[in-house]
Amino acid sequence: MKPRLPEVLRPMGNSSPEEVSRPVLEAIRSVVGPVGAALHEPSFSGEELRYLEECIDSTFVSSVGAFVDRFESDLRNVTGADHVVATTSGTAALQVALRLAGVGLGDEVLVPALTFVATANAVSYLGAVPHFVDCEELTLGLDPIALREHLDNTAEIRDGRCVNRVNGNVIRAMIPVHTFGHPAAIDDLIEVAVDFHMDIVEDAAESLGSTSRGRHTGTIGLAGILSFNGNKIITTGGGGAILTDDPELASKARHLTTTSKIAHSWEYAHDEIGYNYRLPNINAALGCAQLKGLPDLVKRKRLLFKSYTIAFAEVEGVEVVEEPSECSSNYWLQTLRLADSFKVHKDSILSYCHAAGYGLRPAWTPLHWLDPYKDCPRADLPVAENLYRTLINLPSSAHLV
Numbered sequence: 480m481k482p483r484l485p486e487v488l489r490p491m492g493n494s495s496p497e498e499v500s501r502p503v504l505e506a507i508r509s510v511v512g513p514v515g516a517a518l519h520e521p522s523f524s525g526e527e528l529r530y531l532e533e534c535i536d537s538t539f540v541s542s543v544g545a546f547v548d549r550f551e552s553d554l555r556n557v558t559g560a561d562h563v564v565a566t567t568s569g570t571a572a573l574q575v576a577l578r579l580a581g582v583g584l585g586d587e588v589l590v591p592a593l594t595f596v597a598t599a600n601a602v603s604y605l606g607a608v609p610h611f612v613d614c615e616e617l618t619l620g621l622d623p624i625a626l627r628e629h630l631d632n633t634a635e636i637r638d639g640r641c642v643n644r645v646n647g648n649v650i651r652a653m654i655p656v657h658t659f660g661h662p663a664a665i666d667d668l669i670e671v672a673v674d675f676h677m678d679i680v681e682d683a684a685e686s687l688g689s690t691s692r693g694r695h696t697g698t699i700g701l702a703g704i705l706s707f708n709g710n711k712i713i714t715t716g717g718g719g720a721i722l723t724d725d726p727e728l729a730s731k732a733r734h735l736t737t738t739s740k741i742a743h744s745w746e747y748a749h750d751e752i753g754y755n756y757r758l759p760n761i762n763a764a765l766g767c768a769q770l771k772g773l774p775d776l777v778k779r780k781r782l783l784f785k786s787y788t789i790a791f792a793e794v795e796g797v798e799v800v801e802e803p804s805e806c807s808s809n810y811w812l813q814t815l816r817l818a819d820s821f822k823v824h825k826d827s828i829l830s831y832c833h834a835a836g837y838g839l840r841p842a843w844t845p846l847h848w849l850d851p852y853k854d855c856p857r858a859d860l861p862v863a864e865n866l867y868r869t870l871i872n873l874p875s876s877a878h879l880v
């Protein structure tokens with residue numbers, strides 16, 4: 480079934496779609512060149528082939544090997560997390576992190592309505608239900624004020640647990656997402672989480688290299704996750720990681736992601752139903768090489784933001800989204816924000832720029848509009864819906880500057 484998308488409104492004013500779209504295309508061209516550009520392509524640091532060769536020569540290409548340990552240790556250094564467990568994907572990392580936060584059958588987990596579908600899918604895999612809450616215009620992440628108000632109206636604390644008064648379900652956790660690399664208002668969200676007795680699992684899939692008041696995203700809640708999918712700032716082909724400062728949680732994560740096998744020289748003994756979610760050594764080899772390039776990638780993406788800001792300064796009706804205050808964003812995806820009067824031109828701008836070879840994308844369809852999630856509990860979601868109508872991601876590959 481088709482998602483319930485907003486009606487296309489009739490353009491206001493007397494500017495034609497082309498008159499609005501042409502200056503946008505010109506500004507993009509002035510930054511990334513005249514031949515077109517994809518939304519995001521990986522960059523290679525130069526060591527990838529050497530590490531892959533070393534990995535193949537070792538014959539340890541699968542779920543044990545030196546590169547996995549090294550990748551986890553490198554990620555500890557980069558993020559400051561005490562423990563890192565590498566996984567086959569960011570989604571797998573999120574599923575396991577949520578399970579370790581106690582999320583299970585019939586629980587609810589607070590999820591921003593504007594995020595990649597994987598955030599909600601990880602909740603669903605555990606038999607839990609995403610409960611959609613609204614975002615902020617400024618950070619694009621969960622809005623702590625709207626969240627507190629929503630919980631005041633719909634939830635109460637019973638026996639030390641946050642319970643949804645409407646259906647009696649326990650609201651076990653919240654998942655702040657650091658959208659497009661920009662840190663969410665994590666300190667205010669922690670206060671809400673403490674007051675409402677729930678845990679925070681940060682979805683930092685997009686924000687490797689981003690900090691909030693000097694702390695790396697994904698290291699502030701109970702646990703956080705990263706993704707190394709092909710479109711993220713660094714890639715292992717496919718992969719993810721769980722970050723936590725809690726040693727017990729980390730060892731449980733390691734256990735669950737390796738089929739819950741009890742260490743033994745020959746016996747196959749498994750003490751619960753685990754997963755085959757450990758990152759293969761060959762992917763970790765790629766990750767070690769990629770991670771060396773991270774400081775340069777972040778530097779380039781921050782430069783790209785500056786170039787777009789200058790290029791769009793004189794373009795009517797649009798602005799480039801800037802990192803929140805007291806934060807340093809990795810600017811994974813550059814984002815254009817349309818003024819209210821320009822919302823009607825979003826699809827024209829997308830199709831005009833696509834026709835010219837530039838891979839612009841809208842923000843994700845809000846998850847409560849998707850068929851599998853349309854009946855989930857939710858707050859009013861005016862900002863998330865407006866962000867969908869006003870945001871456009873621009874070509875963002877680090878090699879463009």
Ligand SMILES: *Cc1c(COP(=O)(O)O)cnc(C)c1O
Binds near residue numbers: 598
């Ligand atoms: C990419 C992404 C994920 C999932 O990561 P995979 O490695 O693709 O499974 C989850 N959440 C967000 C916000 C993402 O962008």
